[in-house]
Amino acid sequence: xxxxxxxxxxxxxxxxxxxxxxxxxxxxxxxxxxxxxxxxxxxxxxxxxxxxxxxxxxxxxxxxxxxxxxxxxxxxxxxxxxxxxxxxxxxxxxxxxxxxxxxxxxxxxxxxxxxxxxxxxxxxxxxxxxxxxxxxxxxxxxxxxxxxxxxxxxxxxxxxxxxxxxxxxxxxxxxxxxxxxxxxxxxxxxxxxxxxxxxxxxxxxxxxxxxxxxxxxxxxxxxxxxxxxxxxxxxxxxxxxxxxxxxxxxxxxxxxxxxxxxxxxxxxxxxxxxxxxxxxxxxxxxxxxxxxxxxxxxxxxxxxxxxxxxxxxxxxxxxxxxxxxxxxxxxxxxxxxxxxxxxxxxxxxxxxxxxxxxxxxxxxxxxxxxxxxxxxxxxxxxxxxxxxxxxxxxxxxxxxxxxxxxxxxxxxxxxxxxxxxxxxxxxxxxxxxxxxxxxxxxxxxxxxxxxxxxxxx
Numbered sequence: 001x002x003x004x005x006x007x008x009x010x011x012x013x014x015x016x017x018x019x020x021x022x023x024x025x026x027x028x029x030x031x032x033x034x035x036x037x038x039x040x041x042x043x044x045x046x047x048x049x050x051x052x053x054x055x056x057x058x059x060x061x062x063x064x065x066x067x068x069x070x071x072x073x074x075x076x077x078x079x080x081x082x083x084x085x086x087x088x089x090x091x092x093x094x095x096x097x098x099x100x101x102x103x104x105x106x107x108x109x110x111x112x113x114x115x116x117x118x119x120x121x122x123x124x125x126x127x128x129x130x131x132x133x134x135x136x137x138x139x140x141x142x143x144x145x146x147x148x149x150x151x152x153x154x155x156x157x158x159x160x161x162x163x164x165x166x167x168x169x170x171x172x173x174x175x176x177x178x179x180x181x182x183x184x185x186x187x188x189x190x191x192x193x194x195x196x197x198x199x200x201x202x203x204x205x206x207x208x209x210x211x212x213x214x215x216x217x218x219x220x221x222x223x224x225x226x227x228x229x230x231x232x233x234x235x236x237x238x239x240x241x242x243x244x245x246x247x248x249x250x251x252x253x254x255x256x257x258x259x260x261x262x263x264x265x266x267x268x269x270x271x272x273x274x275x276x277x278x279x280x281x282x283x284x285x286x287x288x289x290x291x292x293x294x295x296x297x298x299x300x301x302x303x304x305x306x307x308x309x310x311x312x313x314x315x316x317x318x319x320x321x322x323x324x325x326x327x328x329x330x331x332x333x334x335x336x337x338x339x340x341x342x343x344x345x346x347x348x349x350x351x352x353x354x355x356x357x358x359x360x361x362x363x364x365x366x367x368x369x370x371x372x373x374x375x376x377x378x379x380x381x382x383x384x385x386x387x388x389x390x391x392x393x394x395x396x397x398x399x400x401x402x403x404x405x406x407x408x409x410x411x412x413x414x415x416x417x418x419x420x421x422x423x424x425x426x427x428x429x430x431x432x433x434x435x436x437x438x439x440x441x442x443x444x445x446x447x448x449x450x451x452x453x454x455x456x457x
Contacts (some may be wrong), residue, residue, distance in 0.1 A: 005133055010202075017198035018124055020191035022151030024090050024117045026312065028053070028185045029257040030156045031180060032097075033112060037273045038176055038298075039103040041261045043424060049107050051257045054405030056115040057398055060122075061399045068123045071197065071397045077204035079123035079130065086120030087195035093189040098181045101174075120195060121396065128378070130205060130340060133300055145374040146319035149367070152312020155190075158183035160302040169298040173276040176296050201309035239397065240324050241444040244378050246400035249341065249373050252348065252431040255413050258367070259427040260453040261304050267425035268356055269300035303356065310360045316366025321377065332334040333447050337376040341439030344369025348432030369435055380445065 006014075033046050041049060064082055071078050093113035100106035128140035163169050163179040171177045266272040274293035279286045318340070325331065347365030354362055381397055404412075413427055420426040 011132070011143045012147075013062070013201040014127060014198060015056060015124070015140070015147050016201075017087075017120070018144050018147045019151045020087065020194035021090075021117060021121050021124065022148040022312075023155040023187040023190045023194075023360070024094055024113065026152045026155035026309070027094065027158070027184055028110070028113060028117075030308050031159065031183075031261075031301075032106075033074045033258055033261045034180070034298075034301045034305075034453070035098060035100065035106050036103065037262060037379055038171075039100065039124060039174055040276075041103055041104055043259070044414055046262065047254075047258045047413050049103075050110070050254070051409035052107060052111040053114040054402035054409065055256070056111060056401040057118050060115050064119055064122050068126060074206075076199075078197045079127045079204065080202070082123040083120050083195050083199055086116050086118070087192045089116035089240075090120065091188040091192040092121075092143060094184050094191060098176045098184045118348075121160070127202075127204070133200075140376045141324040141375040142319050142371075144324075145371045146316055148318025148374055149298040149312045149314075149319055149371060152370075153316065154312075155183075155187055156305050156309025156312060156378070158186060160306040163299075163302055163400075164179040169302065171298065173281075173290070173294070177297075208343040235393075235396065237444040238445065238447045239381055239393075242381055244444060245337070245401035245438050245441045246377060246397075248434045248441060249369070251402045251404040251408050251412070252345070252410045252434040252438070255417075255427050255434070256308075256348070256411070259413065259424065260308065261301055263352065263424040263428055264304045264307075264359065265297055265300045267423065268351070268354060268359055269303065271296040271300040273297045274424045304359075306414065307359045307363050310363040311367035311370050315371030315374070316367075317410060318368050318371035322371075322375070333376045333380050334442050336365040337372045338375075338439045338442040340368045340372035341435050341442070343433035345439065348398040348435060349429050351428040351432075380447075389451075396441075 032050070036046055036049050037043075068079050068082050071081065073081060077086075090113060090276065093116055095110050097106060097109040097113060100109060124144070128144065132140045138279075144444060159177075159179045162182050163177075167177075167179045169177045169179055237238065262273070271293070274290050276290065279290040281287045281290065322331070344366045346361040347369070350362045350365075351359070377397075381393070417426040418428045420429060
């Protein structure tokens with residue numbers, strides 16, 4: 001079926017729900033480690049506490065992709081029912097996670113939050129391939145990256161913005177400041193509102209042959225596992241090569257999300273989190289010392305989150321340039337991705353030498369890599385697979401995102417960064433090296449259609 005070319009605003013509407021999804025991811029990525037630290041987690045334990053995120057992605061995305069490929073409702077379509085369910089669950093988890101009274105409760109909420117975000121996210125990826133003609137695919141994925149960039153910047157700055165309005169960053173031991181609680185509540189509202197906007201402004205194409213669609217769904221009703229395994233076994237060579245790039249890319253970003261806050265508050269801001277057990281709270285002087293150190297940590301954590309938001313801003317600029325460029329021209333996806341990843345790698349490495357005032361420039365470079373990671377691999381992949389299997393393929397492709405994160409969480413980060421020394425900032429150096437390796441791995445991609453689509457413009 002020849003698909004109608006969509007306008008800028010039609011592509012914007014179908015992608016707008018990603019604003020809420022990214023509010024969820026940015027709040028999780030920027031502040032979940034801070035929540036864990038506040039509740040008593042030690043730095044070496046933080047990556048393991050994060051394992052919920054990749055594990056839920058590994059399980060949820062292929063299942064949701066498979067199910068959405070076989071879903072059709074005359075009113076709600078194929079992908080939109082999953083947008084809605086994921087948004088409701090994610091919004092509830094976002095609201096409650098900063099109120100966690102204990103570490104295990106926060107870790108449990110992370111499981112719920114990440115699983116729920118994945119229920120919404122994977123169908124959004126597939127929707128681009130469903131709705132857009134091949135010549136607009138890069139444009140569509142870049143538009144998602146643009147909206148993700150906007151969401152990252154705003155959400156990452158929320159605690160800082162709220163504290164500037166006079167909301168306190170001080171809190172009792174083991175309790176999150178009110179600035180963080182309000183930020184997560186705002187994120188919950190934006191998540192559900194933006195997804196609802198996409199649901200009510202976007203339509204979907206029905207299956208070309210409804211009778212054949214229903215027949216195939218009945219015939220494959222009990223073949224879920226075999227179908228998933230079959231698609232894994234028959235994945236295109238280009239998808240496998242992209243998997244290598246994705247491995248090193250997502251190892252780097254998982255390292256940033258899990259350890260940037262302890263690394264940067266300690267190394268750049270010189271305000272590590274105070275250990276409550278080292279203070280005698282019955283002695284006024286020690287209680288005051290703890291409160292001063294804890295407030296300094298919470299304030300510098302706000303600034304780390306704000307600096308991290310810059311990578312969303314620069315990825316937004318990166319995506320915006322590509323949106324307008326790809327409307328009329330082809331791009332070499334391979335070289336765009338390679339250069340972006342290498343620049344991001346240097347951004348991570350520079351953190352070892354930067355000051356609080358210049359930290360934002362490190363994240364500017366990381367934003368170029370992030371904007372490319374959210375668009376170029378999906379554009380290359382969508383040119384290499386059967387469109388009828390787009391949902392399940394996008395879900396399987398997610399394995400190349402979650403497996404490196406699982407390896408990192410199970411000790412990979414601690415082991416590799418430990419080779420460089422005991423300082424927390426070494427984790428950021430490891431992230432930089434990993435991202436540079438990912439950039440060099442783009443030389444593996446040789447499929448001309450994946451590199452630059454050559455169809456009718």
